[in-house]
Amino acid sequence: MDEPALNGSEIMLKALVDQGVEVIFGYPGGAVLPLYDAMFQQNSIRHILVRQEGGAVHGAEGYARSTGKVGVVLVTSGPGATNAVTGLTDALMDSIPIVCITGQVPTHLIGNDAFQECDTTGITRPCTKHNYLVKDVNDLARVVHEAFHVARSGRPGPVVIDLPKDVALAAGLYVEPSEVAEAEQKKYHPRVHGDPDRIKQAVDLIASAKKPIFYCGGGVINSGPAASQLLTQFVRLTGYPCTLTLMGLGAFPASDSQYLGMLGMHGTYEANHAMHDCDVMVCVGARFDDRITGRLDAFSPNSKKIHIDIDPSSINKNVKVDIPIIGDVANVVEAMIKVWKSSKAKPDQRALKAWWKQIEAWKSIDCLKYDQSGDLIKPQYAIERLYELTRAHDDVFITTEVGQHQMWAAQYFRFDKPNRWMTSGGLGTMGYGLPAAMGVQVAHPDALVVDISGEASFLMNMQELSTIGQYRLPVKVFILNNFYMGMVRQWQELLHGGRYAESYMDSLPDFVKLADTFNMVGLRATKPGEVDDVIKEMLAVDQPVILDMQIDPAENCFPMIPSGSAHNEMLLGPDDKAEQPVSEDGMVLV
Amino acid sequence: MSTDEEIHKHTIAVLVDDEPGVLARVIGLFSGRGYNISSLTVAEVDIDANLSRITIVTSGTEMVIEQIKAQLSRLVPVHRVSDLTLEGPHVERELALVKVVCVGEKRVESLRIADIFRARAVDSTNESFVFEIVGDTGKLDAFIHLMAPLGLTDIARTGIAAIARGREAI
Numbered sequence: 001m002d003e004p005a006l007n008g009s010e011i012m013l014k015a016l017v018d019q020g021v022e023v024i025f026g027y028p029g030g031a032v033l034p035l036y037d038a039m040f041q042q043n044s045i046r047h048i049l050v051r052q053e054g055g056a057v058h059g060a061e062g063y064a065r066s067t068g069k070v071g072v073v074l075v076t077s078g079p080g081a082t083n084a085v086t087g088l089t090d091a092l093m094d095s096i097p098i099v100c101i102t103g104q105v106p107t108h109l110i111g112n113d114a115f116q117e118c119d120t121t122g123i124t125r126p127c128t129k130h131n132y133l134v135k136d137v138n139d140l141a142r143v144v145h146e147a148f149h150v151a152r153s154g155r156p157g158p159v160v161i162d163l164p165k166d167v168a169l170a171a172g173l174y175v176e177p178s179e180v181a182e183a184e185q186k187k188y189h190p191r192v193h194g195d196p197d198r199i200k201q202a203v204d205l206i207a208s209a210k211k212p213i214f215y216c217g218g219g220v221i222n223s224g225p226a227a228s229q230l231l232t233q234f235v236r237l238t239g240y241p242c243t244l245t246l247m248g249l250g251a252f253p254a255s256d257s258q259y260l261g262m263l264g265m266h267g268t269y270e271a272n273h274a275m276h277d278c279d280v281m282v283c284v285g286a287r288f289d290d291r292i293t294g295r296l297d298a299f300s301p302n303s304k305k306i307h308i309d310i311d312p313s314s315i316n317k318n319v320k321v322d323i324p325i326i327g328d329v330a331n332v333v334e335a336m337i338k339v340w341k342s343s344k345a346k347p348d349q350r351a352l353k354a355w356w357k358q359i360e361a362w363k364s365i366d367c368l369k370y371d372q373s374g375d376l377i378k379p380q381y382a383i384e385r386l387y388e389l390t391r392a393h394d395d396v397f398i399t400t401e402v403g404q405h406q407m408w409a410a411q412y413f414r415f416d417k418p419n420r421w422m423t424s425g426g427l428g429t430m431g432y433g434l435p436a437a438m439g440v441q442v443a444h445p446d447a448l449v450v451d452i453s454g455e456a457s458f459l460m461n462m463q464e465l466s467t468i469g470q471y472r473l474p475v476k477v478f479i480l481n482n483f484y485m486g487m488v489r490q491w492q493e494l495l496h497g498g499r500y501a502e503s504y505m506d507s508l509p510d511f512v513k514l515a516d517t518f519n520m521v522g523l524r525a526t527k528p529g530e531v532d533d534v535i536k537e538m539l540a541v542d543q544p545v546i547l548d549m550q551i552d553p554a555e556n557c558f559p560m561i562p563s564g565s566a567h568n569e570m571l572l573g574p575d576d577k578a579e580q581p582v583s584e585d586g587m588v589l590v
Numbered sequence: 591m592s593t594d595e596e597i598h599k600h601t602i603a604v605l606v607d608d609e610p611g612v613l614a615r616v617i618g619l620f621s622g623r624g625y626n627i628s629s630l631t632v633a634e635v636d637i638d639a640n641l642s643r644i645t646i647v648t649s650g651t652e653m654v655i656e657q658i659k660a661q662l663s664r665l666v667p668v669h670r671v672s673d674l675t676l677e678g679p680h681v682e683r684e685l686a687l688v689k690v691v692c693v694g695e696k697r698v699e700s701l702r703i704a705d706i707f708r709a710r711a712v713d714s715t716n717e718s719f720v721f722e723i724v725g726d727t728g729k730l731d732a733f734i735h736l737m738a739p740l741g742l743t744d745i746a747r748t749g750i751a752a753i754a755r756g757r758e759a760i
Binding site: 121122125126129130131133150154155187188190311312313315316317320 | 618622
């Protein structure tokens with residue numbers, strides 16, 4: 001007990017350093033001044049000053065998603081905390097490990113409606129994996145260590161630590177992570193190893209399949225790069241087709257011949273039909289979300305389903321499965337490979353050949369074809385060219401906002417590695433992509449980071465251009481500008497008689513001039529012939545860039561499973577829609 | 591999907607760390623996900639280990655009940671979730687305080703009924719009684735139903751506390 005007492009802020013900083021934190025995304029304010037003062041007096045942790053707290057959380061999400069580490073956020077009380085709520089909810093929905101430290105008014109003022117007071121733990125309870133209000137400085141170090149353990153273990157997620165200002169200034173004792181490790185394990189210990197009997201059953205079922213499919217999601221990526229390698233190894237061992245969710249892109253190489261593309265509402269024709277017709281479905285780290293299943297009672301009606309997930313609450317939530325396996329993807333798939341090899345599993349090659357023949361027939365529809373013959377730039381073409389022209393780069397990280405551009409990016413940009421694709425899947429947060437790109441670039445200063453954006457989403461968090469400028473982060477903002485909230489307009493066209501209520505983006509800024517005011521490079525293309533040149537120019541400059549790619553404003557995102565429809569009721573293009581009006585049940589769905 | 595769509599009542603016992611906000615976490619989970627609570631009781635059961643026990647009576651399809659248990663289990667301060675309805679026989683008890691305001695023949699009748707139900711008068715004035723009654727929910731409902739025409743004015747019920755029969759503990 002000879003250690004000199006530290007104050008709460010120093011304890012916090014020491015705990016963060018001991019947890020391996022290198023970067024914090026934050027914004028100061030009254031309640032966190034002691035923490036900023038402690039940060040000012042150290043050099044281990046780098047602080048990125050964002051321009052709004054929402055940007056801090058998305059930045060930390062980009063950082064976490066691209067590195068596999070925990071993203072750390074520091075914001076003040078009241079509005080600082082409430083501004084962080086969208087990002088926390090986003091991280092919860094997409095299982096991103098975040099520790100968010102919020103300042104709080106001093107303990108004796110809590111409940112008194114003090115200046116910049118809000119009930120942070122109350123507000124964030126449903127949008128975090130767990131949260132803490134620290135009232136005793138001697139609990140602080142333990143709470144911080146535990147928060148990191150909770151954020152990164154099991155199904156990752158955001159954790160809030162609410163720290164009253166008097167606690168941040170009070171003297172207390174520090175405890176090392178190793179001193180609380182055992183208690184943490186006792187308190188929160190998700191199951192990571194799958195049940196061996198279930199694994200054996202699952203492998204037998206997989207081996208006996210005649211029309212199998214692997215359906216894999218973000219859980220593979222959260223399990224770490226080894227999980228992607230093991231999954232790839234297993235899929236190749238079987239020779240079976242594999243499809244990925246939006247969150248799973250990169251978990252299996254897009255260049256592999258067994259890859260069918262993304263599935264779901266804007267997934268490929270072959271992936272969705274294979275899901276519908278399969279006899280054995282192997283779901284790995286995905287959660288049967290409504291964007292994946294389409295109409296539930298018509299979802300893959302004749303298949304036996306295996307579901308591997310670390311979160312027991314994901315099992316049987318939307319779809320009843322036959323063999324659930326609770327565990328970490330890397331562990332479970334590794335065990336499956338062992339059983340597969342030792343049992344010398346031999347799939348029915350004749351059946352498999354017939355299944356692949358069927359899949360090839362679906363593929364031959366070429367559902368992602370588009371026509372770039374007119375004078376207007378097609379968004380699909382712009383993304384395809386971006387992909388082709390960046391292939392030579394060692395490492396390309398793509399973030400997106402939410403809407404049509406996001407779906408086109410998912411369809412036309414191809415990922416061979418995990419952790420290269422950052423998108424807001426579950427919550428669908430417009431304005432995610434720019435701050436996320438900022439966070440990715442902070443983590444990977446020399447990599448190419450592109451935010452594929454839409455003009456409407458971009459405006460939602462464009463204050464972070466200032467942050468990008470301050471830290472000289474060479475982020476490329478690739479705006480597919482169609483002068484509409486494109487996905488809103490697409491749904492209005494399909495479901496609401498083409499009455500485009502409030503979806504036109506009037507009074508847009510001149511994006512090239514905007515870039516100029518933030519000391520960025522501004523570029524613009526309006527004709528197909530200019531696309532390659534502006535992309536090359538964007539890649540050539542070692543500065544942040546805003547590229548205003550003005551695209552065909554009428555283009556819609558296809559293929560599409562209209563809401564309330566089944567996987568085998570896809571619309572392939574604008575000519576399809578007259579034949580299949582959306583049902584009344586479908587109208588109420590989002 | 592050919593899942594069981596029948597709605598069943600389940601009594602679930604949850605052992606939690608006794609810390610601020612833990613009840614809000616549990617209740618918020620039910621309201622946020624649209625689950626039903628028909629009864630909820632909570633009290634500290636182990637002061638040394640700082641544990642509280644929450645007893646929840648809820649209803650839903652088999653899939654919903656499974657979800658409720660899985661969602662409860664993944665809350666960090668939750669130690670154990672036990673579905674007493676599924677895990678074999680168990681005892682359920684509830685306590686009610688029932689105030690009856692009456693005089694004359696009704697007063698005598700209320701005492702007679704209380705005797706049959708083994709309810710105790712825990713407070714008495716010239717024109718009122720407070721009865722304490724312990725039993726399962728059905729017994730309390732029946733008692734309250736009989737007291738209604740006799741001047742029933744106020745009811746306080748604790749909600750259900752439940753425990754498994756036999757030697758197994760949570």
